Amino acid sequence: xxxxxxxxxxxxxxxxxxxxxxxxxxxxxxxxxxxxxxxxxxxxxxxxxxxxxxxxxxxxxxxxxxxxxxxxxxxxxxxxxxxxxxxxxxxxxxxxxxxxxxxxxxxxxxxxxxxxxxxxxxxxxxxxxxxxxxxxxxxxxxxxxxxxxxxxxxxxxxxxxxxxxxxxxxxxxxxxxxxxxxxxxxxxxxxxxxxxxxxxxxxxxxxxxxxxxxxxxxxxxxxxxxxxxxxxxxxxxxx
Numbered sequence: 001x002x003x004x005x006x007x008x009x010x011x012x013x014x015x016x017x018x019x020x021x022x023x024x025x026x027x028x029x030x031x032x033x034x035x036x037x038x039x040x041x042x043x044x045x046x047x048x049x050x051x052x053x054x055x056x057x058x059x060x061x062x063x064x065x066x067x068x069x070x071x072x073x074x075x076x077x078x079x080x081x082x083x084x085x086x087x088x089x090x091x092x093x094x095x096x097x098x099x100x101x102x103x104x105x106x107x108x109x110x111x112x113x114x115x116x117x118x119x120x121x122x123x124x125x126x127x128x129x130x131x132x133x134x135x136x137x138x139x140x141x142x143x144x145x146x147x148x149x150x151x152x153x154x155x156x157x158x159x160x161x162x163x164x165x166x167x168x169x170x171x172x173x174x175x176x177x178x179x180x181x182x183x184x185x186x187x188x189x190x191x192x193x194x195x196x197x198x199x200x201x202x203x204x205x206x207x208x209x210x211x212x213x214x215x216x217x218x219x220x221x222x223x224x225x226x227x228x229x230x231x232x233x234x235x236x237x238x239x
């Protein structure tokens with residue numbers, strides 16, 4: 001039986017301030033834990049039901065077996081899913097960008113959008129995502145969940161993206177309504193794709209750095225596209 005204090009501590013990590021202070025985050029479900037165990041993330045503690053333990057007999061380190069009722073008290077999911085892990089966050093290390101194609105997120109706020117963009121980046125082999133400091137937090141549980149484990153392979157850096165774009169000589173593509181038809185765009189091997197805020201688009205601070213405006217031509221009557229959907233469509237044409 002887990003103590004009241006242990007439950008309270010686990011629950012505290014669903015709060016951003018506590019995650020940042022502790023340098024930890026929560027991951028839930030067999031798929032995410034499987035990806036973490038294969039990665040260079042450091043797991044502090046795993047809480048799992050007997051079903052997960054039977055399926056993972058080789059994992060013994062810092063493991064606490066819990067019943068389904070206890071796991072349900074910990075989870076942020078609608079239905080608890082066998083296993084929950086407390087994991088150490090990675091340091092915010094600036095990545096190598098030369099000779100790579102990277103995504104730049106300018107004010108993305110929706111956790112589901114961000115997590116899906118990470119998953120899309122992983123699908124297309126993109127290793128780096130640069131995030132403005134007002135983007136939703138990577139270690140938000142909803143972001144982690146929606147990546148389906150892709151966050152272990154895609155490096156997300158937070159910082160002054162305007163400075164990075166200003167200092168780069170690589171092409172900078174931006175998703176804009178008045179851009180070039182993305183279907184006519186040549187394939188690219190290096191550079192940046194800037195995706196703006198869900199409601200406001202690319203900020204005035206970043207717009208001057210875009211030297212290749214591109215757009216997805218609209219045929220029907222929809223007013224706009226989801227940021228993650230737009231990212232996937234654009235990458236399918238230019239990568």
